[in-house]
Structures are given as C-alpha cells and as structure tokens.
Amino acid sequence: MSGKPQIRRLSRPDIDLPRWNAAVRDSPANFPYGLSHWLDVATAGRWEGLVVDDYRLVLPLPALRRFGFLPVIIRPPYTQQLGPFGRPRPGDIAALLQAIPFRFQVSLPLIASIPAEEISSRFRCRKRTNYELDLSGEWAQIVSGFPRKLQAFLRQTAARDQLQPLEADEFVDLSRRHLAGRAGLRESDLTALHTLILAARQHEFGQCYQLREEGELLAAGFFPCFGRRTINLATVTTERGRKRRGTSRLLAQVMRQRAGTPGAIFDFEGSELPGVRDFFAKFGGSDRGYYLLESRPFGLG
Numbered sequence: 001m002s003g004k005p006q007i008r009r010l011s012r013p014d015i016d017l018p019r020w021n022a023a024v025r026d027s028p029a030n031f032p033y034g035l036s037h038w039l040d041v042a043t044a045g046r047w048e049g050l051v052v053d054d055y056r057l058v059l060p061l062p063a064l065r066r067f068g069f070l071p072v073i074i075r076p077p078y079t080q081q082l083g084p085f086g087r088p089r090p091g092d093i094a095a096l097l098q099a100i101p102f103r104f105q106v107s108l109p110l111i112a113s114i115p116a117e118e119i120s121s122r123f124r125c126r127k128r129t130n131y132e133l134d135l136s137g138e139w140a141q142i143v144s145g146f147p148r149k150l151q152a153f154l155r156q157t158a159a160r161d162q163l164q165p166l167e168a169d170e171f172v173d174l175s176r177r178h179l180a181g182r183a184g185l186r187e188s189d190l191t192a193l194h195t196l197i198l199a200a201r202q203h204e205f206g207q208c209y210q211l212r213e214e215g216e217l218l219a220a221g222f223f224p225c226f227g228r229r230t231i232n233l234a235t236v237t238t239e240r241g242r243k244r245r246g247t248s249r250l251l252a253q254v255m256r257q258r259a260g261t262p263g264a265i266f267d268f269e270g271s272e273l274p275g276v277r278d279f280f281a282k283f284g285g286s287d288r289g290y291y292l293l294e295s296r297p298f299g300l301g
Contacts, residue, residue, distance in 0.1 A: 001185050002112060003032075004091075004095065005052045005053055005057075005089070005091070005092050005095050005096075006052070006053050006177050007050055007052055007095060007096060007099045008050070008051045009048060009049070009050055009051075009061075009099065009100065010048060010049055010050075010051055010099065012045060012048055012049075012116055013046055013049050015036070015048075015049055015051070015172070015273070016055065017087065019054075019055040019103065020034075020036055020049065020055060021035055021095075022037055022055070023056065023057065023058045023083040023085050023226070024058065024085065024086075024210070026066065026242070027083070027085040027086055027087075028084060028087075028113075028249050029081075029085070029113065029229075030226055030227035030228050030229040030265070031080075031081050031083075031085070031110050031111070032085075032200075032205055032206075032226035032231075033060075033079045033080060033081055033082055034058065034060050034082060034083050034085040035205060036201070036202075037199050038196065039060055039062070039076075039079075041192055041195045041199055042062075042076035042077060042078055042079045042192060042198045043062045043063070043064065043076045043095065044053050044192075045196065045263055046063045046064060046181075047060055047061060047062050047063055047198075048060075048061050048063050050086075050096055050099050050100070050149060052084075052092055052095075052096060054088070054221055054230045055086075055290055056068070056085035056086050056087060056278065057084050057085070057087065057088050057092055057096065058083065058084065058085050058086055059082070059084045059085070059096055059100075060081045060082050060083060061073050061101075062074060062075070062076050062078065062079075062082075063184075063254035066104060068244075069273040070101075070105075071099075071103050071104060071248040072103050072104055072105040072106070072107075073105070073106045073107070073108060074105060074106070074107045074108075074182075075107060075108070075109050076192075077189045077192055077193070078189075078192065078193060078196055078233060078234070079109075079111065080109060080269055080270075080290070081109050081111050081130075081290050082108060082109055082156045083111065084096055084100070084110070084111070086113065086122075088114070090103070090115075091118070092118075093114045093118040093119070094118035094119075094120065096118055096136075097119060097122075097293070098122075098124070099122045099191070103212055103294075104281060105294075105296050106123070106293065106294060106295045106296070107118045107290070107292065107293070107294045108280045108293045108294075109191075109290055109291070110290060110291045110292075111290055111291075112127075112130075112288055112289045112291060114291065116291075119293065120289070122183075123294060124293070124294045124295065125291055125292070125293055125294075126291070126292045126294070127290070127291060127292075128272065128289060128290050128291070128292050129270035129271065129277055129287055129289060130267070130268070130269065130270035130272065130287065130288055130289050130290050131268040131270050131277075131280040131281060131283070131285040131286065131287050131288070132265050132266065132267050132268070132285050132286060133255065133265070133266040133268070133283055133284060133285035133286075134265060134285075135230075135255055135258045135260075135261060135264035135265060135266050136258050136260070136261065136262055136263055137245065137259070137260070138259065138260055138262065139255075139256050139259040142259055142284075143252070144284065145283070145284025146283055146284060147282050150245070150248055150282070152247075153245055154249065154252055155218050157163060157213075157249060159255055160213070160224055161210075161211060161213075161249055161252075162253075163209040163210070163211060163213075163253045163254065163257070164209065164210050164211070164212065164215065165207060165208065165209060165210075166208040166209060166210040166220055167208070168194050168197035168198050168201070168208060169194065169210035170208075170220075170278045171193045171197065171208045171210075171221075171222060171234075171236070172190050172193055172197075173218055174217075174220055174236045175190060175236050176232065176289065177192065177227070178191055178236045178237070178238065179236065193222070193234060197222055198221075198277060199213065200222075200224055204222055205225055205226045206222065206225060206226075206233075207222075207223060207225070208221065208223075209221060209222065209223065209250065209252065209253075209254060210250075211241075211246060211249055211250045213244060213246075216238075217238050217240075217293075218234060218237070218238060218240060218244055218246030218249065218250070219236065219237045219238065219241045219246035219247045219249070219250040220235065220236050221233075221234060221236070221247075221251075222234045222235075223254050225258075226263070227282070228262075228263040228264050228265055229264075229265045229267050229279040230253060230256075230258055230265070230266050230267065231267045231269055232266070232267065232268050232269050233269055235250065235251075237248055244249035247279075251266075251283070254266070266285070268280040268283075268285065270287070
C-alpha cells in the first residue's frame, strides 16, 4: 500500500490479537510490552490500539483513569516502552501520533528509534534514560567493561554463584517484604507483577531467579527474555545482599547466561534516579534512551 497510511483506533475486543502480536514480534526493537497478554495484565484489560493499514504497525493505548473518572493514556506498571511496534515507513509515525485521542493526560513512552522530526508539536517530548549492554561478545570481553573492583569480586565468587529458579509467589512476597513503603509501589502493582510473571512463564518469555550465599538469600529478580532482549524488570536485595554485592552478582549471572548469543542485549530498564542510573552505567552499557511524550488539555502540566 502506498500513500497516506490508513489508521484505525480499535477497542480491545475488536483487535485481531494474532495479527497484533505478530506485529509486536516482528518489530526490530524486541520489546514484549506490546503483546496482548502483557497489556491485559498491566492494564487489567483496559487498553485499545491504533492499527496502521493491515496490522503493519501498531501502537497500544492504555485506557486508564485518574481519580476513578478522568480518562488518561499513561504508562501502566512494568511497561517501559509502548512502541510503535512493527515496520514503519516514512510518515507513519507522524500520522500515528496525530491519531492519539485527546485525554485529560497523555504520558506515553515510545521507543528511541522513531524519527524525532515526526513527533508532533502537540506533545512535550523528553528523552529518558535506558541503559543497554551488548551481550553478543564472549563473557570475558563483556566483564572487562565492569569496574575493576567488581571484576575482582566476581572472580572471587564465580565458582559458587549459581542462579536458582524462584516461584512467582515467592518473588512477590520478597518484594512485598523488602520494598514495602517505597514511593509509588502499591499492592495492586504487586498483584499485577505476580500475574505478569505467570503469563511470562506460560508463554516462555521470562523467569524469576534467586542468588544465595551459604544458603542465605542475597538477591532475586524477574527477567523477561523476548527475542534477543533480556530485561531487568524487577529486583529485590536483602540486607546481606547489599553488603555482599548481591544485585551486581545476580545481574552478572543473568548476563552470563546470554553472553555470546548473536545480537543479545541486556536491558537495564533505566531509571532517572541518579544512584540507580549510576549503578546501571557502571556495567559499561550505553544509554539508548526512549522518548516520553506528554500532553494535557489547556496547557496544564
């Protein structure tokens, strides 16, 4: 098809899910966040989508509400980047973004590869942090980019550090106990995380791992693996783990599993918090970032 792209806005029941998911899987970016089962969990089934032509390109729109009644399009929990997914042609992104409906608030995270010149002036656009590490080389080459003190520590612990699988309910219980009180973390988020882990395991694109030392838990995490991309979606560290570099050792072992795989990427699922950002940066990755598009009516916000 040539000329202006045909864009339809479809409600969740009207979307052809196999074709939608095929567009997400065909996308070069390798993000699972646009899969229908991921969106169903993250939004509790409240999402719609923009579809270009015959599902050549798709953009999820979380149909959420502020204060229980104000319609908004915002990022749901555990969903960092929302597309667009598929194979865009010149002009597609501009048309797609213009088709986003007006809402009380729009805050939509989009992949960094979209052409900046096609982003409408309707939106305020900010570049956000997201570190990625190339895992296609040999492990020795990858670890040489870590800080020297961490390299030395990993050499000392390499023989005994072994990843062990962890059940979804155990990981969520750990998160509840060790992350309770963290700003923005709600019980509904933990419920969504539990369901998301079960869905990831059912569809074979994610696993929970734990790392122990002398039988005592150091750290645990949930790592979706979609195509070439492994994502550091959620981690928990115990008090002993903080003293014994538990998170660094856990991440290193997950990376080591994928090292040497052509095109493999470890996605740190970045953070704007300086301490967290600096922690991710020390592994030697690159800040690939992503765009956050925001708008409110009447120029608010």
